[in-house]
């Protein structure tokens with residue numbers, strides 16, 4: 432506690448924002464870039480709300496200098512962005528496409544000149560379409576292609592970038608992409624989704640190994656989106672408890688256990704066996720379990736489970752008899768309930784489950800609320816309340832001893848929210864999609880003050 436009653440975050444805590452390539456860059460045909468699975472998805476009628484595409488997005492590919500200047504004005508200390516694989520290696524194999532790599536090299540230089548620490552995510556869902564045509568993540572070869580791509584990017588940027596994440600939210604890539612088809616490539620093949628799980632884990636391990644062979648100094652990590660599931664109501668026959676075990680197995684443990692413990696959980700392997708199982712080969716688990724320097728946790732809200740006889744959950748094989756209740760009006764535009772203290776509770780659970788966990792960064796947290804521009808301002812009170820609640824919870828987790836080193840707010844800019852297109856606005860900076868003019872919302876100014884005082888205001 433300082434003399435004015437404030438409770439600062441730890442010294443050196445890194446305050447930033449996050450984006451991803453396909454969501455903000457646009458310019459999908461510039462500089463030799465070739466299509467990714469998301470370009471293809473956008474071209475299929477009915478897959479994206481309002482027929483939106485990534486062709487322009489927030490036009491960050493052309494406005495990156497302006498965006499870095501904006502970040503500097505907001506006092507941001509860190510910026511998490513992703514590299515578009517199809518810019519760097521347009522078909523996912525073969526030699527580097529230099530203009531694509533140069534774009535990111537210039538961005539890194541500009542960030543460093545502005546005093547902003549870059550955190551590079553190598554894969555935020557934009558698989559080159561050519562690799563999907565060869566089988567995508569269900570094909571083992573994709574893991575090796577990813578390691579080659581990671582080495583190319585790392586070779587170019589490791590002298591200036593210290594924080595690296597291999598994958599963003601691999602659960603989404605596997606289960607939403609190959610099982611329930613809400614994400615690209617839009618397949619509904621459960622067995623393929625399970626193969627994708629293992630190949631994403633393998634890709635991560637092979638990439639970390641390849642990068643460390645080039646230079647062991649930069650800090651290697653991965654970004655997961657685990658959930659905390661809160662059971663609601665009576666559970667006389669244990670359906671909710673069993674559903675929760677199954678869901679946590681597929682959402683959290685099948686990703687974390689192989690990376691952090693070098694093995695898949697036995698109960699999860701048993702759950703998945705009837706659907707085709709995981710294609711683990713000799714030596715894979717050793718490759719996956721590379722020691723990490725940090726892990727990234729994306730947290731938006733808890734999930735609630737209540738009994739719902741007869742219901743099936745599309746993206747989780749075997750998850751039957753439970754459903755998530757309607758959150759009512761107390762939710763973000765995504766329909767996600769407001770559960771800020773869940774962040775504290777989840778981080779404590781995580782620490783208990785994996786006591787040897789490396790330091791954590793919160794790599795995403797934020798809320799979609801659509802507030803209008805009025806006289807050049809956006810009064811996004813609900814976003815500020817959301818962020819304040821979550822930062823309070825984060826502070827409590829740190830007080831309880833959880834080692835969290837930084838926080839990246841999702842997102843810097845309003846952007847392309849996947850199947851929802853531009854309908855969901857997560858930015859602390861408003862983007863006018865006709866003029867591409869950026870307008871910092873009230874939350875941006877609020878966040879600038881949080882960063883300046885290294886914490887929330889007293890009271």
Ligand code: IFM
Nearest residue numbers: 451454600729795841848
């Ligand atoms: O926009 C996404 C991001 O790409 C991955 N994490 C969740 C965000 C909000 O849905």
